[in-house]
Amino acid sequence: MSRRPSIVIVGAGPRGTGFLERLAANVPELYGDHPLDVHLVDPHPPGPGRIWRTEQSPLLWMNSQAEDVTMFTDETVDLAGPVRPGPTLAEWAGIAGNSFPTRPQQGAYLRWVYERARAALPASVTVHEHRTSALRVGGARAGRQRVWLDGEAEPLVADLVVLTVGHLDARPDTEQRALAGFAARHGLVHLPPDFTADADLDALPAGEPVLVRGFGLAFVDLMVLLTEGRGGHYEGEGDTLVYVPSGKEPVLYVGSRRGVPYHSKIGYVLDGERPPLPRFFGPEQTDALLRRDGPVDFRREVWPLIDKELGWAHYHRLFSTHPERTTLAWSDFERAYEDAPPRGAEIAAVIAAAVPDPADRLDLDALDHPLDGLRYDSAEALQQGLRDYIDEDVTRRHDPAYSPDAAVFAGLLSVYGQLLRLGKHLDSDPWWHGFFSYLASGPPGPRLHRLLALSRAGVVRFLGPGVTVENDEEHGLFRASSPALPGEWTEARALVEARIPDPTLELSGSPLLRGLYEEGVRTTTAGLLVVDPVDGRLLERDGRPHPRRFALGPHTTARTGSAFTRPRTGGVAFGQNDVTARAALTFLRDRDHRLPVPLSA
Numbered sequence: 001m002s003r004r005p006s007i008v009i010v011g012a013g014p015r016g017t018g019f020l021e022r023l024a025a026n027v028p029e030l031y032g033d034h035p036l037d038v039h040l041v042d043p044h045p046p047g048p049g050r051i052w053r054t055e056q057s058p059l060l061w062m063n064s065q066a067e068d069v070t071m072f073t074d075e076t077v078d079l080a081g082p083v084r085p086g087p088t089l090a091e092w093a094g095i096a097g098n099s100f101p102t103r104p105q106q107g108a109y110l111r112w113v114y115e116r117a118r119a120a121l122p123a124s125v126t127v128h129e130h131r132t133s134a135l136r137v138g139g140a141r142a143g144r145q146r147v148w149l150d151g152e153a154e155p156l157v158a159d160l161v162v163l164t165v166g167h168l169d170a171r172p173d174t175e176q177r178a179l180a181g182f183a184a185r186h187g188l189v190h191l192p193p194d195f196t197a198d199a200d201l202d203a204l205p206a207g208e209p210v211l212v213r214g215f216g217l218a219f220v221d222l223m224v225l226l227t228e229g230r231g232g233h234y235e236g237e238g239d240t241l242v243y244v245p246s247g248k249e250p251v252l253y254v255g256s257r258r259g260v261p262y263h264s265k266i267g268y269v270l271d272g273e274r275p276p277l278p279r280f281f282g283p284e285q286t287d288a289l290l291r292r293d294g295p296v297d298f299r300r301e302v303w304p305l306i307d308k309e310l311g312w313a314h315y316h317r318l319f320s321t322h323p324e325r326t327t328l329a330w331s332d333f334e335r336a337y338e339d340a341p342p343r344g345a346e347i348a349a350v351i352a353a354a355v356p357d358p359a360d361r362l363d364l365d366a367l368d369h370p371l372d373g374l375r376y377d378s379a380e381a382l383q384q385g386l387r388d389y390i391d392e393d394v395t396r397r398h399d400p401a402y403s404p405d406a407a408v409f410a411g412l413l414s415v416y417g418q419l420l421r422l423g424k425h426l427d428s429d430p431w432w433h434g435f436f437s438y439l440a441s442g443p444p445g446p447r448l449h450r451l452l453a454l455s456r457a458g459v460v461r462f463l464g465p466g467v468t469v470e471n472d473e474e475h476g477l478f479r480a481s482s483p484a485l486p487g488e489w490t491e492a493r494a495l496v497e498a499r500i501p502d503p504t505l506e507l508s509g510s511p512l513l514r515g516l517y518e519e520g521v522r523t524t525t526a527g528l529l530v531v532d533p534v535d536g537r538l539l540e541r542d543g544r545p546h547p548r549r550f551a552l553g554p555h556t557t558a559r560t561g562s563a564f565t566r567p568r569t570g571g572v573a574f575g576q577n578d579v580t581a582r583a584a585l586t587f588l589r590d591r592d593h594r595l596p597v598p599l600s601a
Contacts, residue, residue, distance in 0.1 A: 004035045005588045008147045008156050010134045010512065011164035012042035013049020014564070015553040017114045018071060018573065019164055020127075022581035024120035025073075026081040030585040033124045039156050041130045041149060047114030048107030049166060056197050058102040059224050063217060063265075063441060066090035067097030068566045069106070071113040073578075077571040081578045086116070088567055100444045103197075130156075136515045137161055137549065145548050159591060160584050163529070163538075163551040169194075169509030170501030179471070179478075179495065186476035189494035193501040196221035204494055206230075206248045211480045211490065213467060214498030215256035220443045222498050223451065226250060227459060234453060239391075243453040252460045253490050254498070255482055259371045259465025260389060261451065262442030267398035270406040275316040277414040280342075281309040286421045296422055298429040306415050307364055308342035311351075313411030314362040314404040318355065321403055328354040362408065368435055371465040374484055379461075382485055386462040387455055394448045412440045416561035417572060423533035423557055430502060430526055436561055463490060502526070513555070521546075529556045535583040536576060547587070550580050 007023075009016050023038070044050040062069065072086030073079060089109045090097040118127050132150045139145035146155040172180060176192045183190035189203045189210075196218050204210050204226065212219060228234075231246030285305055289296050296302060315337065319330045326333070333354045340347035355361050370389070376382040396402050416436070419426065454460040464482030472479050477491045501509065505527040508514050517523060522530040522539040529551045530539045536552055537545035553559065558576060565571045 004037050005591065006037035006039060006156075006158045007160045007162060007584060007588075008039045008041060008134075008145070008158040009162045009164060010041045010137075010147065011049070011166055011553070012040040012046035012114070012129070013044070013051065013164070013166050014047075014071070014110055015166060015573070015577075016040065016042070016049070016162075016164035017047050017110060017117060018577045019162060019552060019581060021071065021084070021113065021117040021120075022081060022574070022577040023585070024117050024125075025084045026578070026581050026585055027122060027125065029081070030582060031589055033122055034589070036125045036588065037128060038121075038125060039128045039130060039147075039158065041132065041134045041147065041156075043131055043133050043150075045107075045111065046129055047111035049110075051166065051195065052103055052107040052110055054104045054107040054111070056103055056107075057225060057229060058104050059228050060103045060197060060221055061100045061444065061447075062103060062106050063443065064100070064564060064566075065097060066093065066095050066099050066101050069101075069109075069564045070567045071110070071564075073571060073574050074568055076568045077574045077578075079575060079578045080582055084120075086113070100446075133512075135511050137512065138515075138519075139548070141546065141548075159548065159588055161549050162580065162584065163512075163549070163555070164553050165510065165512070165555055166553055167195075167500060168513065168555060170504060171507045171509050173504075173507055176497070179469075182471040182473070182478075183495070187493075188476070188478065191494075191496045193497045193499050195500060196225065196498070199496075201225055201229075204250045204496070206250060208250050208494065209490065209492040210250045210252050210494040210496060211463075211469060211478050211492045212252050212254040212496045212498050213256065213469060213480075214496075215254055215258065215261045216437065216499060217262065217441065217443060218500060219254060219261070219498040220447050220451075222496060223252065223454065223460065224447075226252065227454060232459075234450060238449060241449050241453040243450070243457040243459060245457060245459060249459050250494070251458065252454075253463050253480065253492065254460060255463030255465070255467030255480060257466060258369065258438070259463070259467070259482065259484065260386065260393075261448060262438050264394045264397040264442050264445045264448050266406050266409060267445050268400045268403070268406070270403060270410065273317075273320045275313040275407050275410060277313060277411060278309060278418060279312045281305040281415060281418050283418070283421065286418050289422060290425055296426045298426060298432060302419075302422070302426065303432070304342035308347070309415060310364065310408050310411040311347075311362050312337070313407040313414075315351070315355070317404040317407035318360060322360075322401070325357060325360050326354055327356060360404075362404070367439065369465075371484060374465075376464075376485055379485060379488060382464055383455060383462055386464075387452055390448055390452055394445050398445055409440055412436060413561075413569070417570075420533065420558055420560065420572060423531070426557070433561075441562075461490075469495060524557060528559070531556045531558050533558060534579070536580040537583070550584065552576055552580060 040046055067090040069089040073083045092109055134147050135150055136148040145158045145161050148155045172192055179190050191199050227249050230248040233244050235242045319326050336350045340350050351361055464484030466483050470479045478495045479489045479491050481489050505523055520541045522541050531551050532545040536550045538549040538551050560573045
């Protein structure tokens with residue numbers, strides 16, 4: 001008896017939806033009207049998935065402007081399959097392009113994209129939705145695969161499995177287990193790393209101090225839900241913005257390694273001449289790294305090239321738009337900059353001679369450690385110092401006079417494209433991903449204006465950089481301190497880790513991934529799945545691509561560094577989806593023939 005070919009897609013959020021869109025686009029050419037079952041496995045709604053589900057507070061925003069979000073291909077994307085254009089979020093929702101949409105709005109857009117992709121499939125393709133979690137993938141390497149689902153006795157049987165699971169939970173590490181045990185012994189509140197919208201914030205009582213470790217986007221969500229989400233509101237605007245509390249808010253004492261929030265989103269369009277990228281970290285440099293034997297060392301071999309590339313973007317923009325702030329002709333500076341080795345005294349001297357104002361120079365180390373060495377005489381002096389820093393940052397990021405900052409952002413996007421070329425040869429560096437997010441994925445300016453208003457109202461208190469948290473067994477309290485305020489401690493009965501869990505090999509919260517690790521899939525030390533850059537197939541420990549398993553998204557070495565694609569920017573994720581969809585359809589079409597060996601095998 002004949003059987004219907006089938007694909008199981010584990011994860012039906014934005015990446016799974018994007019893969020389905022490319023599957024539908026390529027079916028006519030590569031698969032025709034042959035029968036096919038597509039199984040979508042996700043406990044959350046297809047399209048928005050967990051993070052963008054529509055059943056969450058509309059107080060939570062996207063971190064991108066509506067005009068910068070699209071789920072559709074255009075002619076700038078490198079595709080073998082057909083371009084299928086569609087509206088941006090702004091066009092679809094009929095909202096201002098420069099607005100920051102709510103997450104439920106984005107979830108509705110994603111649901112519509114999913115329905116459109118599903119409708120584009122021919123009648124011979126049947127989509128099955130499974131609102132549950134995948135627990136394990138098994139099956140012989142050359143045979144059909146089996147996917148066991150939570151709550152189901154029999155597994156799904158599939159010719160191919162595509163993992164598009166997005167961000168994942170993690171089990172507590174040693175430190176978090178110790179903090180949880182301490183909290184349980186003393187009747188305290190400890191919220192471990194989690195997606196803020198899913199955390200039990202009702203456990204944080206009104207008026208009580210809460211230690212918050214983490215100053216990125218998870219903190220911004222926490223801040224919103226514990227202030228406006230509890231009935232507070234703002235009056236006025238800009239520098240005169242005032243927060244009017246409801247009386248239900250806790251007092252948030254926030255600190256982190258840097259001690260400052262992520263840099264504000266840039267509030268202007270980069271016009272005029274753009275830096276010609278890539279220059280010092282492009283295909284020529286990545287090809288040279290790929291020709292070497294062994295893995296590529298990020299800090300020693302890649303980071304110096306990134307540093308020089310971002311400097312190139314910065315100074316090209318400075319010289320082209322603000323020549324009055326430089327002392328050399330561009331051609332002379334370009335030649336000297338090109339000849340100087342990265343991250344050394346020689347290139348520093350070239351820059352100092354050509355750019356007299358230190359504020360116009362790019363110093364990535366200083367950006368990464370903005371408060372290093374600073375000491376304050378009192379907690380109130382620290383509050384004012386941090387308010388001044390945040391205000392200056394927001395002002396600068398909305399002032400075109402500092403447009404080299406926007407050029408560096410363009411450089412960061414270019415860098416991520418080259419890192420994808422290195423793929424399986426580069427072991428991921430968690431510091432780099434955090435640094436990228438700190439510079440390029442900060443909150444909208446209005447969020448930081450509200451943070452300043454909360455600080456002035458005393459609802460948010462800054463702890464400073466290098467924050468450490470200790471358990472005070474004698475008094476049954478959490479204690480936090482910072483070297484910026486020597487000898488001072490802040491005590492609280494609640495501690496929140498304001499960050500999403502880090503992916504780790506040993507502590508993955510996904511039984512599916514743990515099973516793959518145990519079976520022998522190749523991973524980075526950080527627990528990312530290593531995939532073949534040719535078509536997204538999972539690599540096994542011996543380096544061979546698995547013929548029937550693919551993976552796309554942030555849990556892989558092919559992660560793109562941004563959640564969504566801006567229109568007309570090449571859409572790397574779209575290209576990845578297209579290549580994988582075409583590889584899957586070609587495999588299914590030719591499944592009775594010998595499987596071609598991938599180029600990278």
